[in-house]
Amino acid sequence: MISVPLWLTAEHDCSYLDGKLAQSAVVHPDFAMDTTLYAHLIEQGFRRSGDQVYRPHCDNCRACVPSRIPVAAFRADRKQRRCARRNQYTQVVIKTAEFNERHFDLYRRYQIARHEKTSDAAISREDYLHFLGSHWCNTWFVEFLIEGRLAAVAVVDALDRALSAVYTFFDPDFDDYSPGVFAVLWQIEEARRRKLEFVYLGFWIEDCRKMRYKIQYQPLQGLIAGQWRDIHFHQSDEE
Incomplete structure (x- = not known):
């Protein structure tokens, strides 16, 4: 130990x-x-x-409840199936975790559009790498390309028995494709393909809108009082 x-x-x-x-x-x-x-x-x-x-x-x-999806048991709901169909021609490319100017430009656009950053100058390369990169972890930068354009990047840690969703950022022009949802669905299917057990989604917070969405991936497990337990979806959880 x-x-x-x-x-x-x-x-x-x-x-x-x-x-x-x-x-x-x-x-x-x-x-x-x-x-x-x-x-x-x-x-x-x-x-x-x-x-x-x-x-x-x-x-x-x-x-803050740590959450994960047991991939063998996951079943997409109707909205998630529609999202998968919309993205049936989306190209997915796994890249190593190295600095990429196209990724960084997309990250800045996303932060300005979604998180009230005021300008490109407020987002430095150092902050970007410090947040997403790691010197010791096996991390992927997964590109999602729609009609040849970079629509989204999912930062994913590849672990012994699981994938861990670190962060996803996307081009607001592709909102209709629900790239955040598709990134999670892709990670679930990739974990299945690699015969891994879980996709970790980070913290589920019931009273926080931007962290509550994870409940829509079912079954979802939460680490509660030291035990992984099912967290059930209720209709009121849907945005």
Whole structure:
């Protein structure tokens, strides 16, 4: 059994829930991390942001629920099947996790359109790589091409028994193709093809609109009180 050193961050305003304070348990940056060890940590509710591996450690709040899809049991719903049909001619190319100017330009467009960034200058190459890249993880930058144009990029970690969806960004011009949904569907099918067990989706937060959508991929499992349990979809969860 490997002992992993953790340290607690200072409390800060929560990025997901108004009026809440957040705190994380973070693997010490000097600790030697690799993909195999991370595969064990993600089963315990950890995620990575760049090279940093963390999990929420908030007093009196358990809103962030680590989530994963058991790929063998997944069944697409009607909306997801429509999305797959719309993307039947979408080309998918797996690239290594290297800096790519086209990816970066798309990332800046996405951030300005969806996350209220004010200009290209507010988004640096260093921040981009620090957020998405990693020196130790087996990471893919997966391109989705529609009619020859770069429509989306999904950043995916390939682990021993699973894929982990890190982040997806896309061209707002292709909203009608639901590229975020299709990226998840593709990861599920790719995990099946590779005979992997899970796709990890990060944290499901019931009271946060931008994190609630994950419940629509069923069956969905959440790490609750130390056990992976089914989280059931209700009609009120649908946006």
